[in-house]
Amino acid sequence: MTPPAKPASRIDALRRQIEHHNHCYYVLDNPEIPDAEYDRLMQELQALEAEHPELITADSPSRRVGGAALDRFAPVQHAIPMLSIRTETDTTEGGAIAFDARVRRELELGPEAPPIEYATELKFDGLAISLRYEKGILVQAATRGDGSVGEDVTQNVRTVGSIPLRLNGITAAVLEVRGEIYIRHADFERLNERQRAAGDKTFVNPRNAAAGSIRQLDPSIAARRPLSFFAYGLGEVQGWKIPATHSGVLDAVGDMGLPVCTDRAVVSGPEGLSTFYNSIAAKRDALPFDIDGVVYKVNSLALQQRLGFVTREPRWAVAHKYPAQEQLTVVRDIDIQVGRTGKLTPVAKLEPVFVGGVTVTNATLHNEDEVRRKDVRIGDTVIVRRAGDVIPEVVGVLLDRRPKHVGKAFDLFNQLKGCCPECGSVIAREEGEADWRCTAGLYCPAQRKEAIKHFASRRAMDIEGLGDKLVDQLVDRKLIEDVADLYALSAEALADLERMGQKSAENLVAALDKSRNTTLPRFLHALGIPEVGEATAAALAANFGNLDALVQAADEYAKAMAVSDDATAAARARRLKATALQQVPDVGPEVAARISVFFLEPHNQRVVKRLLEAGLQWPAIEIAAQGEQPLAGKTIVLTGTLTDMSRDEAKARLQALGAKVSGSVSKKTDYVVAGADPGSKLTKAEALGVTVLDEAGLRKLLGD
Numbered sequence: 001m002t003p004p005a006k007p008a009s010r011i012d013a014l015r016r017q018i019e020h021h022n023h024c025y026y027v028l029d030n031p032e033i034p035d036a037e038y039d040r041l042m043q044e045l046q047a048l049e050a051e052h053p054e055l056i057t058a059d060s061p062s063r064r065v066g067g068a069a070l071d072r073f074a075p076v077q078h079a080i081p082m083l084s085i086r087t088e089t090d091t092t093e094g095g096a097i098a099f100d101a102r103v104r105r106e107l108e109l110g111p112e113a114p115p116i117e118y119a120t121e122l123k124f125d126g127l128a129i130s131l132r133y134e135k136g137i138l139v140q141a142a143t144r145g146d147g148s149v150g151e152d153v154t155q156n157v158r159t160v161g162s163i164p165l166r167l168n169g170i171t172a173a174v175l176e177v178r179g180e181i182y183i184r185h186a187d188f189e190r191l192n193e194r195q196r197a198a199g200d201k202t203f204v205n206p207r208n209a210a211a212g213s214i215r216q217l218d219p220s221i222a223a224r225r226p227l228s229f230f231a232y233g234l235g236e237v238q239g240w241k242i243p244a245t246h247s248g249v250l251d252a253v254g255d256m257g258l259p260v261c262t263d264r265a266v267v268s269g270p271e272g273l274s275t276f277y278n279s280i281a282a283k284r285d286a287l288p289f290d291i292d293g294v295v296y297k298v299n300s301l302a303l304q305q306r307l308g309f310v311t312r313e314p315r316w317a318v319a320h321k322y323p324a325q326e327q328l329t330v331v332r333d334i335d336i337q338v339g340r341t342g343k344l345t346p347v348a349k350l351e352p353v354f355v356g357g358v359t360v361t362n363a364t365l366h367n368e369d370e371v372r373r374k375d376v377r378i379g380d381t382v383i384v385r386r387a388g389d390v391i392p393e394v395v396g397v398l399l400d401r402r403p404k405h406v407g408k409a410f411d412l413f414n415q416l417k418g419c420c421p422e423c424g425s426v427i428a429r430e431e432g433e434a435d436w437r438c439t440a441g442l443y444c445p446a447q448r449k450e451a452i453k454h455f456a457s458r459r460a461m462d463i464e465g466l467g468d469k470l471v472d473q474l475v476d477r478k479l480i481e482d483v484a485d486l487y488a489l490s491a492e493a494l495a496d497l498e499r500m501g502q503k504s505a506e507n508l509v510a511a512l513d514k515s516r517n518t519t520l521p522r523f524l525h526a527l528g529i530p531e532v533g534e535a536t537a538a539a540l541a542a543n544f545g546n547l548d549a550l551v552q553a554a555d556e557y558a559k560a561m562a563v564s565d566d567a568t569a570a571a572r573a574r575r576l577k578a579t580a581l582q583q584v585p586d587v588g589p590e591v592a593a594r595i596s597v598f599f600l601e602p603h604n605q606r607v608v609k610r611l612l613e614a615g616l617q618w619p620a621i622e623i624a625a626q627g628e629q630p631l632a633g634k635t636i637v638l639t640g641t642l643t644d645m646s647r648d649e650a651k652a653r654l655q656a657l658g659a660k661v662s663g664s665v666s667k668k669t670d671y672v673v674a675g676a677d678p679g680s681k682l683t684k685a686e687a688l689g690v691t692v693l694d695e696a697g698l699r700k701l702l703g704d
């Protein structure tokens with residue numbers, strides 16, 4: 001029986017729409033519809049396919065998940081072997097120059113011959129995969145294996161949202177596209193967060209997680225792993241006219257709907273190679289995924305053919321590495337440091353090692369559970385990672401290198417004999433908390449120092465010239481005990497300190513003076529209330545408008561917490577939920593409790609009072625009368641850098657007036673606020689005819 005035309009064409013339309021939205025979401029990183037709408041399309045497709053199983057095809061987006069678990073992977077013979085590339089380990093420009101010289105020698109080019117054109121791209125740090133499309137439909141995905149025979153991982157690769165199941169406008173008999181499966185940093189963090197919450201083992205780095213995911217026999221596990229893909233070349237091709245250059249191949253592959261990284265270039269000669277090498281080095285840390293170098297390829301495919309291969313490596317390509325971000329070293333000791341809020345952080349003291357461009361001697365171990373999960377012990381050989389500005393961390397132990405006489409399993413309480421290493425007070429770990437803390441609060445000098453450093457920091461009170469070393473000296477010499485004492489410091493007293501002349505002392509007094517004029521969000525952030533970061537501080541300021549109202553709300557919350565006659569936990573939660581503090585967006589019961597406890601504490605009350613007496617002040621924030629929400633129903637998108645306030649503050653204030661602040665521009669957006677260096681959101685707003693406001697327009701909207 002032939003199915004009625006209607007469901008068939010509806011199914012077809014749904015598949016096209018869903019794949020279009022997959023492409024927007026995974027490849028362009030620019031979703032056009034909300035997730036719920038996407039889910040609705042998928043549900044409709046699944047329902048229609050369930051009703052008409054004869055219409056199910058291999059390229060239906062509904063087929064991305066659902067295969068059964070395998071016993072083993074079937075071997076796949078690669079029609080064209082998957083080769084590797086030579087690695088240039090000279091991490092200076094010399095590496096680029098040497099490669100160009102080699103290519104010219106092989107091609108027997110004299111010095112007078114024109115420079116060679118190269119395609120330059122990133123060397124992604126994941127695992128190689130070959131995607132086989134027949135008549136435009138994904139029929140097989142295989143790992144590299146030994147280069148000749150790989151493993152059939154089609155089921156798992158189908159779950160990768162950015163890999164199209166059907167190519168755009170291509171019906172070639174065979175087109176094999178090769179590239180790298182990898183995991184983005186943000187996805188990796190979330191994945192490990194989830195593993196941790198489920199009590200499962202965390203992954204050492206994105207590459208291991210990606211490789212482990214592709215080699216899962218159960219595709220439903222792979223489906224839950226946030227894998228991404230970039231194409232970088234071809235395998236077997238039948239029935240498609242291959243462009244003349246490698247860059248042309250990647251452009252064409254991109255047009256077919258496959259993800260191709262935009263950080264690539266066509267350059268000329270050795271200078272072009274080293275310029276690319278340096279420009280990527282400069283942005284390496286800001287990339288949203290790991291790379292371990294760049295790749296240079298002779299752009300002309302005809303020249304590539306002339307160059308050919310040596311053993312299993314092409315002469316026309318080379319990988320030029322960057323200094324590694326992970327290294328092995330040995331743990332000498334495990335120290336415990338006290339943070340601003342009394343948090344006790346285990347820190348590995350390491351055999352010095354050069355990683356990520358600096359010599360690292362300390363690496364964070366985060367907390368006791370992490371040390372135990374990784375089972376890091378004194379004497380162990382560990383992997384240390386330092387990427388960009390991120391604090392170096394110990395990511396894992398090489399158990400097979402553990403010496404016989406290794407230290408004991410880590411036990412924070414026993415190591416400290418229950419006392420804070422700075423002030424000797426009792427330490428405690430609350431139920432459900434990951435961290436041990438010193439219970440002494442600001443009596444503990446370590447906490448006092450950290451609290452003062454935070455207060456002075458750029459995103460808090462922004463006191464120029466008040467660096468960490470200076471704060472240490474001021475506290476150690478008992479010139480200050482808390483942040484309010486800062487404003488009583490005289491240039492004379494300061495000039496006596498180490499590495500402080502009269503001039504710097506006067507500058508610091510001037511900087512302190514300048515910081516007296518601040519904003520309420522900065523002030524609240526600077527107080528260092530646990531769990532209250534910049535965004536929450538901005539939300540509190542926007543909702544209460546002034547300090548008195550916030551203190552009153554904190555008081556109300558404390559009273560609500562103190563009531564003991566609730567019949568059930570639910571009744572108590574309901575009562576707390578009705579308080580003014582919990583009406584603030586993103587302020588849940590834990591944060592509300594922290595705020596309330598902070599303002600209830602007599603020492604904190606005194607510090608706040610003395611800060612106000614020292615002349616700290618800020619402009620009042622207009623808040624809408626109770627229940628009045630002039631921006632209710634409006635959707636606003638912020639882009640670019642604002643000069644008058646942080647983006648968090650702008651967002652919080654808009655929300656306090658009832659607006660919805662969204663991350664992406666659509667036809668439903670009412671206003672786009674564009675600061676300096678606005679991104680693609682501004683372009684999109686202009687294309688859609690959405691009203692664009694500058695900062696003055698924003699202030700007007702906020703009623704300033």
Ligand code: IVH
Nearest residue numbers: 083084085121122123124127128232295314
């Ligand atoms: S081209 C014949 N391009 O590096 C050349 N490989 O040894 C085939 N890789 O495991 C490779 N980024 O998966 C090429 N832009 C890139 C790459 C890249 C990462 C990996 C590849 C393979 C290894 C090459």
